[in-house]
Amino acid sequence: MCVEVWDDEKPVQWWTLVDAVVVAHQPHPADPARYDIVLGAGVRNEESFFELPAAPRFELFAGTTVAAASAGRCSAVDGLFGTRADPAPVPLELIGCEPAEPLLAALRRPRRSERDWAHLLVLDRRGAVMASRTVGLSITGARPSVLGGALVDITLTDGGDDRPSPAARPVWAQWYQGPPAEPNLWAPYDSQGRAEWLDLTTRAWRAPAPQPDRSGGEHHLDGRFITDVPGLHCAIGEALLGPGRYYGREWNAFKDCLGGGFGVAPPFALTWHDSEIARRALADVVEDPQGRLSYFEEIVQLLERRGVTVLLR
Known part of the structure; x- marks a missing residue:
């Protein structure tokens, strides 16, 4: 989860709550429509206050490291403002x-x-x-x-913050023989494993050297396994370029790829098969907290704005 502290206009501080678990919850004594919630989590301080707002607002987001959706707001937060000792190094x-x-x-x-x-x-x-x-x-x-x-x-002494996650090992083992030659080999992994898969595609697309962009024609997107944001980008990369190829790993990178230089550029046609799976799975994932469109809807809208003809099936 992420807790953002807002002043009247913008977020001024935020924390990431790692491995957050609800320990207890009960109706708020002064307003039964609200809840007091106790979370157990690792706390990572992302930024530092210049000054705590006089009347802060707390916004909550929940999701993955790739995308998160609004999880509501609260009037007060305890347990985040104390000084924290640095975690012990992990060899x-x-x-x-x-x-x-x-x-x-x-x-x-x-x-x-x-x-x-x-x-x-x-x-x-x-x-x-x-x-x-x-x-x-x-x-x-x-x-x-x-x-x-x-x-x-x-x-x-310390593996540092860039140490491999446990989810990386099976993905690396699968790629050890070389980049994948079949589609959907990423599908059995969870969101973290799929994110590790996308990490490998960022290098794989450079070898061999990228060819000039292709435009036109029709591409088919297999939507059967798009149940999260990393899965969406794995599937789009395969639909446009083939297994193990890179075409963005999150919103901004995908938008950059549509601008050219990554093998395929609009205009072209994209037939999205089983699109309802992604529509439902990503209904609560929002790229822009102020927006009203889901991640799925934003991706479709972005494609169409860039000149892609999208057919949802």
């Missing part, structure tokens, strides 16, 4: 390292490397880069690897 284990410079230098003098960083590259079986993560080189320890030979296992 990251690197198994089977074959170290070269500058990693060898960091192993020799780990304390001097506390402010250094490196890219952790994820490779497929041919050595092509599928993904990358940024990690700090503050090293807690190193030892002969459990894999044997001259390899080394290294413990990094």
